[in-house]
Amino acid sequence: MAVNMPDNPLLPDRFFRWFASHGWQPHAHQLALLEKARAARSSLLIAPTGGGKTLAGFLPSLIELSETPASHPKLSSAARTLRRSRGLHTLYLSPLKALAADIRRNLERPIGEMDLPIKVEMRTGDTPLSARTRQRQHPPDILLTTPEQLALLLASPDAPFLFRDLKRVVLDELHSLVISKRGDLLSLDLARLKALAPQVQFVGLSATVANPEELCDFLVPGGARADLVFAREGAEPDVSVLDFGAEMPWAGHSSRYALAEIYKLIERQKMTLVFVNTRSQAEMVFRELWNINDKNLAIALHHGSLDATRRRKVEAAMGAGKLRAVVCTSSLDLGIDWGDVDLVIHVGAPKGISRLQQRIGRANHRIDEPSRGILVPSNRFEVLECRAAVEALARRTQDTPPLRTGSLDVLSQHIFGMACGGGFDADELYKEVTSAAPYRKLSRKDFDDAIDFIATGGYALRVYERFARIRKGADNIWRLTHPRFARQYRMNVGTIVEAAMLRVRLIRGSSKAQETRGGVARRGRMLGQVEEYFAENLAPGDTFIFGGEILKFEGISENEVLVSRTKSAEPKIPAYDGGKFPLSTFLAEGVRKLIAEPEHWRVLPAAVRDWLELQALHSELPQPGNLLVETFWRGGRNYLVCYPFEGRLAHQTLGMLLTRRLERAKLRPLGFVATEYSLAVWCLGDVDGAIAAGVLSLDELFSEDILGDDLEAWLAETALMKRSFRNCALISGLVERRFPGMEKTGRQVTISTDLLYDVLRKHEPDHLLMRAARADAATGLLDIRRLGQMLARVKGRIAHRSLDRVSPLAVPVMLEIGRETVYGEGADALLSEAAEDLIREATSDAEPERPAKPTGTRTRLRRRAVPR
Amino acid sequence: MLYWPDERTLIVSDLHFEKASFFASRGVMLPPYDTAATLDALARLIVLYEPSRVIALGDSFHDSAGGARLSPENRAFLLSLQAGREWIWITGNHDPERIEQIGGEFCENFSRGDVVFRHQPGDGAFEIVGHFHPAARVSVRGRSLRRRCFASSDRKLVLPAFGSLTGGFNIRDVVFSTFMGGDFFAHMLATEQVFSFSAANCLPD
Structure with missing residues (x-):
């Protein structure tokens, strides 16, 4: 790396001195991104956690914004004039609001210390209306936001003004954005940005993925792939599987047997992250750790159902180094740097290698030191899975899923947004939409069906023409028929459909749930949220574990679950789901291989080895x-x-x-x-x-x-299919997430999407939303x-x-x-x-009680008497 | 629905015809098949029981303008169902006024002997009403089931909503106890049967 010359043409003096004043040198990948920016190329940076990824993404923009045309006259004559525009220069998109806030703090340092004339602002759902209006009229140089907020900005008539001069879009944690419908929406928005600002460069920042070319493809709409830049890989992670010999459980996911050992590990480190796969597991592990916490170590809990202020507190305490351990779920998966983690313990099966690698990367954010991880399987099959994962990690294999095919419900939402933003020409929009990688193969028929769906619901029975929300004018432009529909769009934007959540509120216990109804005396502390379907299965008096304590269910009032404290020691209702990942195909193969190859069993604990040997025998x-x-x-x-x-x-x-x-x-x-x-x-x-x-x-x-046929017949009845349909109905805007002004009347007024599903299945099984729901089911819940x-x-x-x-x-x-x-x-x-x-x-080697057979021989196709 | 053999009277409640088109007029494009589906279900009952009188307990249309939105086919079908029998439209809070060109007679309430039919409960000795869309929830082996139901006490009988796009309102809500008068029962609709529970044994939502 011959980068320490002060006259490095890529890095201006001011920046070089800034790096030097901290005793740093720019990473090779940071310079590589600068070079790509100078060549007006879009690029995708693949870097492990802790590699200075974010600064790499912003450095080109900071430099361009610090250079005025006067100081670099030779640049102002080029076609790619680097000038301080009055418009937005750089747009940063992150999957999380909290991550955007973190980035803002990180950017303040170089900007402040070098005294750069750069204005950075954030835009999230919490940004006050006045600030949002100002941002549209007088945009900052750098705007930090989320994909949903971008969709809203693009659906406003100000979009062309706002984005005309856009120079760069930086997409953080791209690997996590592309795997869901959020990625579909993002791809459509990138296509729109590219149409509004043909000069724009896209910079993607991503963790290691199985197929980086796909991400390059995703990043730049229209087929001109981004260039790939790899950061130097970090030190080999040091990952092992906890071995418990004969105690290894046969089934279950509780890992209870390993808690004492986990506690000992926590004791020996300054800071440990304990990752688990589900929220209920997080609750259980947290509670059990506190039961044996004789030393009173500061152990905290972090998962997506907990109240946001509680989570922020935990995050702040982590950053301040006040905690010894945090039990967490995927809620701590993404990029924010929460202090110095010494060890990651992963409880339960890893499910996927790439996710495991990112989690382990949380231990030690310094790139040259190995991050340490310990896997704690909760049953015998999970031992095999953990083993397969360790081997795959050593080979640096990845198993991120392939790029999605864009879904039709998201497309519909986007089309509605484009109509809100001043209208669209169908031919042009089709061209634009199909420039987005997930929609490259979208047929014109599906596209037209989506327009029709937004206009009148897209029903064969064409009875809603007079109520159409959008209509094509004489100039061929599709526009809203009434401005109120823009509000409808804004209220329903986004693709994240949480299972309907109910807030959990702590009240004083009452013998009769009735007393808590009717709006009287039920103000109490908010604890967080649970899925509606979980709450619906509770009967008053049932106890369950939440936020580390056992609570008694008192009843549901409007959209709140009312609970009280209880003295019972064991929760009656064992668990509620939340965040279950399927086993990745790649890991499944690893497990299959490990089982089939006895010569590799020596890496397994004796109990598991014996188990497999017995299987071969019996x-x-x-x-x-x-x-x-x-x-x-x-x-x-x-x-x-x-x-x-x-x-x-x-x-x-x-x-x-x-x-x-x-x-x-x-x-x-x-x-x-x-x-x-x-x-x-x-x-x-x-x-x-x-x-x-x-x-x-x-x-x-x-x-x-x-x-x-069997599948078709079953799909007709299954609740899973109805859940898929519900998501599509909400995302596409067939039903509204909430009705303006109607929140108070509670859950009874929301239209049951189950009823709509039944109606459509009977009358229009091929409706756009039925197609979307079936496509989802094929890869998702089913x-x-x-x-x-x-x-x-x-x-x-x-x-x-x-x-x-x-x-x-x-x-x-x-x-x-x-x-x-x-x-x-x-x-x-x-x-x-x-x-x-x-x-x-x-x-047992003993004879079974029923009809005898020679032990250990193979008994193929033996008839047995039917014991009734 | 309820059938009164002695009177050869079929009683249905809360049909909410044209609910989907009402939402469509507000920009929420629900599938426009609800009216036809509700009519089909009603027609099957009429064929089965051949009643001499049909009473609709109010909220037959989702809104007063709903009658005007009926498709010509559905309107013709609805009128054909009325041929040869008495047809009573009781007005409801969704459809408080007389609706033109849908046949039948309109009234706020209707009585036969001691029994009063009306949309919302009043202070009569025995009333058959609609309006509330009652639904009950029970817990069976750790799973909870929620179904539309009749709610009955010795003074009131509340019919479930018949309309194909109508939801349900839990009978454990405090509202029911205000007019049912003491203990009452939920008769839950299953696919082929009705199951009765004491309301006190049903779960709130």
Whole structure:
């Protein structure tokens, strides 16, 4: 790096001296970005956490803004005049408001210390109206904002004035933005910016991803890819898996067994981050750590359901170095630098390698020192997953998902926005929209359908023409028919549809929930939020854990969940979901491979090794190319257990479909349960016998056509499909998120999207929103795409084992049975009783109690009497 | 719906015809199939019971202008359903005025013997009313189920909303206790059956 020459042409004196005054040297990637900026190229910087990424993104703009035409006369004659424009020079987009605020503080330092004449402002949902108006009329040099706020700005008639002179767009944490519908909206907004300001350069900042070329493609609308710049990789992270020998649990996600060890680790560090996968897990771990916190270490809790002020407090305490540990979820995944973290403990399965790597990167923000991470698996399968993840990390593999196909509900929202911003010509807008990478393959028909949807709802029954929200004028421009629709758009902008959330308010306990209704005496402290569907399943008096304490549910009043403190020691309702990630395809492959290759088992704890060896002995090991299906009788039911390793969502879908087929085969299925790795279906009928007699063919049972009619029939009923539809209905603006002035009348007035779904499915199954919901379901809640790929892969390669008892590998999924439906006291005792039975049965060398067989031999296709 | 065999009278409540088009006129483009769907359901009942009288307990139209928005097909269908039988439109808070060209008779309340039919409860000895869209929630094995329901006491019977785009209002709300008078019951609508619960055993939302 020959960059320490004062006359480096890329770095003006003033900047060089500033770097030197702090004893720094510009990183190579910072200079590389400067060079790209001088060449008017867009660029994507891939850098690990702590690599001076943000400064790299802003340096070109700071330099350009510090240079006046007078001091560099030779530049003012060029086509790319570097001048202080009165318009906006640089737009910075971050996925989080808090991140934008953090960046603003970071920018103040160079600007203040070098005394640069640069005005930086933020624009978020909290920015006062007066400031927003001023920003539109007298824009700052640098505006820091979020994608939703950008959409709003672009939907205003001021947009052409505001963005005409825009020089650069800096997109932070791009990897996290592109994976959701937010990314779809962002891509459309970038296309709009490019149309308003053809000169604009895009600078993306991203963590390491599997396919950086895709991000380059995303970054610049219109096919001119951004240039890739890689920062030097940080030191190899030091990651290990906690080994607990024989104590390793068979199932469950609580990691309770490891808490004492986790506590010891926290004790030895100055600052530890404890990442978990779900909010309920965060609550449990936090509470249990405090139960054993003899030394009174400052351990805090941070997750997305907690009240924002509580989270800010935790963040501030972290920054000030006042905490010893924070138990957190993905709420601390993104870029903000919260003080010096020495160790990251990851409790539970990592689910994905890239996310794990980013989390571990939180430990030690200094690029040259290795970050330390310790993985704590909560059951035996998770040991395998953790092991596979450690190996993938060592090979620096990535498993970020491929780029999305833009969704139609987001497109509709964008079209509505463009009509609000002064109107659009359909041909031009189509060209613009298809310049955005996720929408490159959008058909003109889908685009026109989206226009039609915004205008009149897009129904075959064309009865709403007179109510049209947008109409094409004689000049071919589509415009709003009434200015009030602009307000409707503004109220509903954005793609983040949280499951409807209810605020949790602490009140004084009452014996009767009735007393708390009716608006009297219910002012109390706000604790945070829970998902509406969780609250709806609570009965008054139920206890659950939230914010680290056990609370009693008193009732729901309007949009608040009323709770009181309780003395009970165990929550009655075990958990509420929140932030579940599916197992990544790549990690699933790693687990499959690890199981199939006994020569690699030496890295595994003895208990897990024994478990796999027993599986090989009693049944067989699933192979990467096949699908192992085991059948056995237990307690009067014939179980079918298979091991697709495709994640819980895909398995649930498969479970629903298999049950339908088994029903038709008259095998009387009773239920199923899915884990990340396997699926168990149980029947009253004799599945074993049907297979042996050739009446039931497993090849046919698992054939791809299961995704045809059976899927369609099931989709018609499933609540998951309705949830997909609800999201599309809200994003597209079919129904409003809230009705102006109607908030007070509460939840009863909101139109049930379930009813709308039923109506559309019956009358217009091919409506734009039904298509959007189906596309979502395919990749989201139902994971149909992944299921389809799996079925294609194992076609004709199904390995069946008819066993006389549960196999070792089947124990974890068998233990999940009943876990979701059994509530109340005693459920745990029942479970552990059942658990011990199963484990004894699977591992014992003794003869099973039922018909004898030679131990350890393979018992293919044995008929059994049906125990009734 | 309710059927009174002795009187050969079919009673429905809160049809909310043209609710979707009402929202559409405000820029919320709900699917325009609600009126047809509600009419179809009503027609099936009429074919099944062949009533000599139909009473709609008010809020038959989502708004007073709703009658004018009826499509010609739906209007013709609605009129054909009235052929050969008495048809009583009780006015409601959504449709307080007489609506033209939809047939039938209009009134604020209607009585047969001791029974009074009206939209909202009054102080009669026994009234059959609508208006509230009652729904009940019960907890079964840790899962909660919410369904439309009838609510009944020895003085009042509240019918569930019949309209295809209508929501439900929990019977545990304090409003119900103000007029039901003492203990009352929820009769929840399942796919093929009605299940009765004491209201006290149902859950609030």
